[in-house]
Amino acid sequence: MLWKLQGFIRDEPFDPKDWMIPGYNCGNYSLNEETLCNAKKIYVRGRRKLKCKKVADVVEALIGAYLSTGGEAAGLLFLDWIGISIDFTNISYERHFKVRAEKFVNVQHFESLxxxxxxxxxxxxEALTHGSYMLAEIPGCYQRLEFLGDSVLDYxxxxxxxxxxxxITPGLLTDLRSASVNNNCYALSAVKAGFHKHILQSSQKLYKDIKETVESFQELSLEYTFGWESEKSFxxxxxxxxxSLAGAIFxxxxxxxEIVFQSIRPLLEPMITPETMTVHPVxxxxxxxxxxHYELRKAIVSYEDGISSITIEVEANGKVFKHTSTAxxxxxxxxxxxxxxxxSLKGANFS
Structure with a gap:
């Protein structure tokens, strides 16, 4: 790294006994002089080992600091400063084909939603077209827009x-994001909004899977059910x-x-909060x-006819607890x- 950021990382407590006056040289306690790329001098004493991940984490934290205090422009300037040059010039996206949208989807209905x-x-x-729907009038499916929308919504x-x-702590913040940004949460929101009725597809299996999934959730109160808690895959x-709809709006x-968030966020309500979030069982x-100090053994995984089977086994105080699930x-x-x-572990009597 040109700026030698790793030299400024503090990963151990300050000990006054080891502190030296910069420029002071005395036997084994002499400091070495180094020059940064902007000609500024720093003084170093010996070497220490840092893992690459720790340095990468600090760089990410600095990007977050610039982003949270100065916005995206400041974040990009910092990236450029450390040698990561990124060009985010917006270029108008030109469509090379014309589609009579009203022929395929209820545009007014979606614009209202x-x-x-x-x-x-x-x-x-394009955002509503599955790969199985093959028409010359629609040259592409939703995958490119989904790829884009995934990143935009995550951010x-x-x-x-x-x-x-x-x-809140970084750990809880990470759990909140994991519980909010996943396929089941998005899928449940799509069902609540009725998007499943408008997907352009011609796969009997997909139609059957969607139908069975929607029917199985009709008995639940969808208003207060989070996809994170679901015990069935969407x-x-x-x-x-x-x-893909988020990508299309973007x-x-x-x-x-900002327009993407204004459009999509109401569909994701109620969003998970620290009070309503449950920790992922895994x-x-x-x-x-x-x-x-229980022994969590390596999971046993098998596949048959497209179905996954996993056995989780834990040895606790001489007893073995295991369960096999398929999905x-x-x-x-x-x-x-x-x-x-x-x-089983929570209900076990180890006395």
Whole structure:
């Protein structure tokens, strides 16, 4: 690093006994003089080892400091200062095809739901088109917009949580983001808004999966259910559509993130708060095993006919607790198995 930032990282307490006056030379306590790239001199005494991750974390923290105090312009200037030159010049996105949007989607209905009027409604069509829907009139599916919207929503929700909860710990802030930015939360919001009824697709399996998922949640109070807490996986397309719509608004508005947040945030309500958030079972089990010195053994994973099966096993005080769960995806299976093992551990009598 040109600015030798690693030399300024304080990762150990200050000890007055080891402090020396800069420029003072006396036997083994002499300081070495080094010059930074701006010709400023610093004095160093010996060498110390720092892990690359610690240096990277400090750089990220500095980016966050500039971003939170001076905005994105200040963050970009800092990046340029440390040698990471990024050009964010906005170039108008030109569409090379025309689509009669009203022929495929109810544009007015979506503009009312999103509180946003599209300059180019063909972006709305693209955002709702699954890869199975093959028509020459629609040359692309939602995947590019989903890729973009995923990053935009991640950034916006992270910024929202950081500003709304200034006093909470970094760990809790990370948990809040994980609980807010995931496919199940987005998918549940899409179902509540009725987006599943408007997805352009021609896959019988996908249609069946969406239908079964929506029916299984009709008995629940969707207003107060978070996707994070769900014990069943949503079809990925439902969460993807929420992200692709965010990407479509981002492009159509001329890359205005604030407009994206104004449109999408109401659909995500009620957002998870520190009071309503539950710890993810996988993380809770890991932390419990660390605290009580239980042995969390390596998970056993198997696949059959597209179904994931995971066995979680913990040895605690001479007893073995294990559970096997199956689900359409590995993460959900691991979550369900961990939840059952946790329940057994909490109810166990070790006396």
């Amino acid at each position: 999103l509180h946003y009027s599209f300059q180019d409604p063909s972006l709305l069509v 916006l929700i992270t910024l929202h949580l950081y500003n709304k909860y200034p006093g 079809p990925k397309v439902l969460g993807d559509v929420m992200e 492009v159509d508005s001329g890359y205005k993130k 993380k809770e089990l890991y932390e419990l095993c660390q605290k009580e 359409c995806d590995k993460k959900m299976a691991k979550k369900l198995a961990s939840k059952e093992v946790l329940k």
